Amino acid sequence: MTFSVATIAAEAVAPPPIPAPQPRTAEAVTGRCAGCSARSKGLCGALTAGDLPDLSTTSRPLDLLSATPVVMEGEEADAVFTVMSGMLKLYKTLPDGRQQITGFATAGDVIGLAVGTGYAYTAETVTASTVCRMSRTALRRLMERHPAVQGRLLAMTSVELSAAQDQILLLGCKTAVERVSSFLLALSRRSRPLADGTPSVFLPMPKVDIGAYLGLRPETLSRVLRKLEGAGAITRLTNDRIRIEDPAVLEAAA
Amino acid sequence: MTFSVATIAAEAVAPPPIPAPQPRTAEAVTGRCAGCSARSKGLCGALTAGDLPDLSTTSRPLDLLSATPVVMEGEEADAVFTVMSGMLKLYKTLPDGRQQITGFATAGDVIGLAVGTGYAYTAETVTASTVCRMSRTALRRLMERHPAVQGRLLAMTSVELSAAQDQILLLGCKTAVERVSSFLLALSRRSRPLADGTPSVFLPMPKVDIGAYLGLRPETLSRVLRKLEGAGAITRLTNDRIRIEDPAVLEAAA
DNA sequence: GGGTCCGGTTGATCCAGATCAGGGCGGGTC
DNA sequence: GACCCGCCCTGATCTGGATCAACCGGACCC
Secondary structure (H helix, E strand, C coil): CCCCCCCECCCCCCCCCCCCCCCCCHHHHHHHHHCCCCCCCCCHHHCCHHHHHHHHCCEEEEEECCCCEEECCCCECCEEEEEEECCEEEEEECCCCCEEEEEEECCCCEECCCCCCECCEEEEECCCEEEEEEEHHHHHHHHHHCHHHHHHHHHHHHHHHHHHHHHHHHHHHCCHHHHHHHHHHHHHHHCCCCCCCCCEEECCCCHHHHHHHHCCCHHHHHHHHHHHHHCCCEEEEECCEEEECCHHHHHHHC | CCCCCCCCCCCCCCCCCCCCCCCCCCHHHHHHHHCCCCCCCCCHHHCCHHHHHHHHCCEEEEEECCCCEEECCCCECCEEEEEEECCEEEEEECCCCCEEEEEEECCCCEECCCCCCECCCEEEECCCEEEEEEEHHHHHHHHHHCHHHHHHHHHHHHHHHHHHHHHHHHHHHCCHHHHHHHHHHHHHHHCCCCCCCCCEEECCCCHHHHHHHHCCCHHHHHHHHHHHHHCCCEEEEECCEEEECCHHHHHHHC
């Protein structure tokens, strides 16, 4: 699954409110990162506790409402963002408006890494989210000072690349049923099961976004889900939660 | 697309420029890499001439006929290969035999980088090729000894990721005509024009492989090429060479 | 020479999924 | 309450590209 590092850009059209000024004493900033829920993930996981001041002084958390753009495709890539909570969609847009979602980012994922000067895609929250901003120059300095960060970045980028190649296989070869089954299985591997132990997946994003990720229309997605439900593979609990009744059926279909 | 690795290095530490070759005592091994046509590309471009013995003693060139597998999806990833000449196709296979080509590798590209223990794809020559083998442990040692190699690897992986996301956009959104036009344009940007200055592309791989890369059947590819030829966008010179008559028409279609 | 094989091309037909259209429902607002 | 609006679902129809089928021409072999 893609969920992970993304690339995108620039200034949000509707910038989120700027948080109150941060305390700048070492203790305060160290404490902020030390208590971060994404502390062990993303780039930060490559640093030891002693390095936290380096992080806290160069990064800044942002609380965002849903449907808020974080970076815009093509704009100057001057910062990267680590997702602390929530979910974002990453997408590319063709000149005529067609959009392809390349991935969804959740806690620990890093978005905004760019090859050139511009973000490669747009990132936008699909639920209320918290992200942590770090300027590109700060990231560069951090990498120079802590080589482990570069290693972590390489590892994350490699995982992203592998996920992207899986998505290429999905889009190039698979049928609608296979795509949806693969998607549900990949998601279920990343989420905790229900209280009774059966696996389930949480789908906070609108169906049209899932379709845009899988290369399908929302109508088709709806029909496929109905078919999978009829086959006993899944049960739709609510609009945004699906229980996996029989992973084997999904495996066979994927 | 996967094609050769470009230059720009995301956030990576910039590799040093390549100085002129310098004489060494171990002339035999130094000489082999010093005269390598891919010397300035791929991972090797991150090293200075003085480091060449490190390379020569751990890497070994291999001459391969066409249709020769180099790495197999799922097998233990114990080595990486730098392409010195020729062309390879990289593909993933579904259990029922459907194949999706994720990219073509040419001189300077590195294949066989793996996230886990197994190769993520199969790589097979499409023309007679020369590749240079380096064991994974040797690569790890090289990275430890020369941090610039890790930076180069990150840069190359980032470019690969960006290309993969472009391919996701292509497969998820574009029509057959748009796919072929995008493909021809991307190729033409990487190849030298004909003697008379008009751009052209070289397609040594069979049409079925181009189709497997673009998510199209060979019949469809043939029809699209005919249509583009009819529109005055291209001319088919030989079976494996196409002249771009009007890049603007392709741009409009892509 | 004649044969086979294989890649490519062209034509006819089919079908998975897109598109078009309508309706239901839950949440928000006044 | 009534109204609106977004999202989702379902049915009917359409279509781009797949599939099926035939043919062609060059490479290779005997």
